[in-house]
Amino acid sequence: MKRIGECEKVLGYRFRRKSRLKEALTHSSFAYENNLPSNERMEFLGDAILELVVSDILYRKYLQAAEGELTEKRASLVNGKKLTVIARKLSLGKFLFLGKGEDAQGGRELSSNLANALEAIIGAIFLDRGLRAATRFIKKEFFKA
Amino acid sequence: MKRIGECEKVLGYRFRRKSRLKEALTHSSFAYENNLPSNERMEFLGDAILELVVSDILYRKYLQAAEGELTEKRASLVNGKKLTVIARKLSLGKFLFLGKGEDAQGGRELSSNLANALEAIIGAIFLDRGLRAATRFIKKEFFKA
Numbered sequence: 474m475k476r477i478g479e480c481e482k483v484l485g486y487r488f489r490r491k492s493r494l495k496e497a498l499t500h501s502s503f504a505y506e507n508n509l510p511s512n513e514r515m516e517f518l519g520d521a522i523l524e525l526v527v528s529d530i531l532y533r534k535y536l537q538a539a540e541g542e543l544t545e546k547r548a549s550l551v552n553g554k555k556l557t558v559i560a561r562k563l564s565l566g567k568f569l570f571l572g573k574g575e576d577a578q579g580g581r582e583l584s585s586n587l588a589n590a591l592e593a594i595i596g597a598i599f600l601d602r603g604l605r606a607a608t609r610f611i612k613k614e615f616f617k618a
Numbered sequence: 619m620k621r622i623g624e625c626e627k628v629l630g631y632r633f634r635r636k637s638r639l640k641e642a643l644t645h646s647s648f649a650y651e652n653n654l655p656s657n658e659r660m661e662f663l664g665d666a667i668l669e670l671v672v673s674d675i676l677y678r679k680y681l682q683a684a685e686g687e688l689t690e691k692r693a694s695l696v697n698g699k700k701l702t703v704i705a706r707k708l709s710l711g712k713f714l715f716l717g718k719g720e721d722a723q724g725g726r727e728l729s730s731n732l733a734n735a736l737e738a739i740i741g742a743i744f745l746d747r748g749l750r751a752a753t754r755f756i757k758k759e760f761f762k763a
Contacts (some may be wrong), residue, residue: 513685521673528666540658
């Protein structure tokens with residue numbers, strides 16, 4: 474499917490199983506209309522992966538930082554606003570699978586839809602090739618801006 | 619050091635670097651008195667690892683569960699009370715390195731000290747041998763109770 478291939482290019486990541494990326498891009502409205510799994514479960518997983526990977530990078534990078542400082546740094550990297558900025562930079566909106574109503578109401582531009590899809594993509598990469606691949610993607614998008 | 623070896627037995631895990639376990643057991647009061655690193659940084663890391671590992675296990679186990687259900691299940695497994703119960707079962711209190719005042723005030727029995735040390739130990743295992751080892755430990759302690 475063309476949309477999936479284009480999205481992979483933008484992400485700089487090729488999925489072993491393309492169905493994983495498709496699920497990560499599937500908003501609950503499209504899932505409901507087409508009786509498919511939505512990206513919400515992958516988002517649940519991606520959120521935890523992002524948190525761990527960023528924690529791990531900060532832990533190893535700032536050897537003298539106390540817990541409070543690490544927590545602050547993490548909060549500045551992992552939050553809805555930052556996720557949305559990255560998702561927009563990757564133009565994830567145009568790749569989303571949305572239900573008709575959601576699409577008509579501007580769901581492609583909605584910050585929460587974009588942030589959730591980005592977390593779901595992180596979950597999908599983790600499922601596809603494990604923690605190392607997810608770490609590579611997160612480093613590229615969250616630390617080299 | 620005898621305390622470290624005994625603690626390893628209780629945990630069912632042998633550290634490549636024993637200093638990691640020592641740091642995980644070091645309360646900030648002891649760290650302060652002896653100019654050593656406390657377990658707070660490892661706790662920061664361990665918290666994120668525990669969250670990810672439990673999320674991952676639940677994601678793969680409950681294929682039909684929606685995000686909300688997964689979140690609920692995770693909250694029932696990862697919380698201060700559960701951490702304290704496991705830490706007490708492992709009798710972590712007797713292994714803690716506490717400052718004199720903290721020890722005199724019953725710091726070995728304090729729930730937060732026990733829960734924090736358990737999270738720090740998870741962080742220490744992750745640093746020592748990676749995610750797979752941390753996952754094994756978490757499965758054993760959080761899922762086979």
